[in-house]
Amino acid sequence: MDISKVVVLGICTAVMAILCTSAAFFMTIIPGVPIGFCPAVPVMVAFGIWFGGIGVASAYIGCAIGGLLKGFPLNYTLVVVAGDIFMAGIPYLAFKLLKSDPLLNGWKDWLxxxxxxxxxxxxxxxxxxxxxxxxxxxxxGTSFMVLWAQYLIITFLMAGAISPFVLRYLTPYARKSNAYKLRAA
Amino acid sequence: MGCPSCGGDFRIKGMLFYFSERSLLRKINPCALLSTLIMVNLISFYVSRGVVIATMVLMIGSAWVSKLELRTWRLILPLMTGFLFIITIGYFFFSQISSGVMLWKYPWGDFVTTGTFIAMMDVALRYLVCAMATVLFLANVRESELIALFQSLRFPGLVLWTFALIFRSVGLLVSDFERIIEVLRGRGVGFRKTSLPEGFTLLRNILWAFMVSAFVRMDGLNQTLYLRGIRKPITPITTRKLSWTWLDIGIILFNLLIILWFLRN
Known part of the structure; x- marks a missing residue:
């Protein structure tokens, strides 16, 4: 593996771990955020689109480290963060297969x-x-639907409101990194 | 003779926490500590309540002998409290545990019994045992020792390189994150309860600054490696050698036996 890819994986994983751990800090300043709130969600969508497999791997490893730092049980953490593979992996595959632009310039990219x-x-x-x-x-177990509804609302809010901003304004920075160029090539 | 302010009890910065070199857990090999962490995490949600309470007492004793600092608890307690709060809400408002005496019923069909409180305390205790084990592990092992641990477990060079980078970057980026918060405070941004749109705007601004600083670090590191002619992560990492005692081997064997017994049953 090229060294620049390892650097991107390392830094992106560290970013994910810190954002996951900082959830409690953001919950104190944003009122009424439901369960499932994680500031790493909008960033992991962008990492998946920008860096492909490296972004998806960083979402999984970073959130696992973040979960452990928060004191979550090891076996629970390793299983629950597998959801982040879908969160970052699905947009990566869609953007790659449908040849969309991360800068979200046209209506097709937005769709x-x-x-x-x-x-x-x-x-x-x-x-x-x-x-x-x-x-x-x-x-x-009886509260599954309530829990899922809370997760769904906060995931839609985070990915829908903040990810477009991250993609629009930070894609130029990401494009400078070697991992993006290697993925594009 | 130690320094006058700390009496010779120097504090060393780990990945996140400061810890004391006088901690008794520092005398145990990180591999033995890791095996204990895995064992506690695996069994805590499946063993009887008595075993969990005994483990909790053992954890509190270990925290005492590891001389954990107040600032370590200040960092970890809000996270633990937040998670306990989530567990409490789930059991208090959305459960249907029928054991015990019925206390009250909600209009949406869920109800609270005396059994609800017991179940809630049970889950919270099991979670706290796991959280304490993780804190004790992280507060007694440095990142260089973690890398040495991976090396002794014969992890490939690529994995070693990646984890070394992750552990070092976490420390650097945490300080970047703290600086961003300080700068925002200096500009008069009040970190108190805001409205939902204001909170999201603040989150967006912090994310933007944090991501830019991460990209700057990424570019800087890539350029340094390029200038030094390093193209692949094959350079051997010089790390400290871990020392082994019979106590470490005994701890690992004990944990392995417990894990095997648990998997068999």
């Missing part, structure tokens, strides 16, 4: 982003998150 970068990945990732939380008994 691909909303369908695969907010809706489909959000539904699957929130199903996974709520399912694992009830499976590990952190919430009672």
């Amino acid at each position: 691909v982003f909303i369908t695969f970068g907010v809706l489909i990945n959000g539904i699957i990732a929130s199903l996974w998150g709520a399912g694992t939380m009830t499976y590990f008994r952190l919430w009672p």
Whole structure:
């Protein structure tokens, strides 16, 4: 593997880990955010679109490290963060296969982003998150629908409101990095 | 003779926490600590309540002998409290545990019984045991020792290189993140309860600054490696050698036996 890809993986993973751990800090300043709030969500969508497999791997490893730093049980963390593979992986595949631009210049890019970068990945990732939380008994099993609804709302809000901003304004920075060029080539 | 302010108990910065070299857990090999962490995490949600309470007492004793600092608890306690709050909401408002005496019923069909409180405390205790084990591990192992641990477990060079970079970057980017918050505070941004749109705008601005600083670090590191002629992560990493005692081997064997017994049953 090229060294620049390792650098991108390392830094992106560290970013994910810190954002995951900082959820408690943001929850104190943003009122009424429901369960499932994670500031890493809008960034992991962008990492998936920009860096492909490296972005998806960084979303998984980074959120796993972040979960452990938050004190989540090891077995729970390793299972629950698998939802982030869907969250970052689905928009990556959609943008790659449908040849969309991360700068979201045209209506087609927006359509691909909303369908695969907010809706489909959000539904699957929130199903996974709520399912694992009830499976590990952190919430009672009867409350699955309530938990899923909360996950869904916050995932749609985070990916829908902040990811477009991240993609529009930070794609030029990402394009300078070697991993993006290697992926494009 | 130690320094006058700390009495010779120097604090060393780990990946996130400061820890004391006088901690008794520092005398145990990180590999033994890791095996204990895995064992506690694997069994804590499946063993009886008595075993969990005994493990919790053991964890509190370990925290005492590891001389954890107040600032470590200040960092970790809000996270633990937040998670306990989530568990409480789930069991208090959205559960249907029928054991025990019925206390009240909600209009949406869920109800609270005395069994609800027992189930809630049970899950919270099991979660706290896992969280304490993770904190104790992270507060007694430096990132260089983690890399040495991976090296002793014969991880490939690429994995070693990647994890070394991740552990070092976490420390650097945490300080970047803290600086961004300080700058925003200096500009008069109040970090108190805001409206939802204001909170999201603040989150967006912090994310923007944080991501730009991460990209700057990424570019800087890539350029340094390029100038030094490093193209592939094959350079051997010089790390410290881990020392082994019979106590470490005993701890690892004990943990392995417990894990095997758990998997068999």
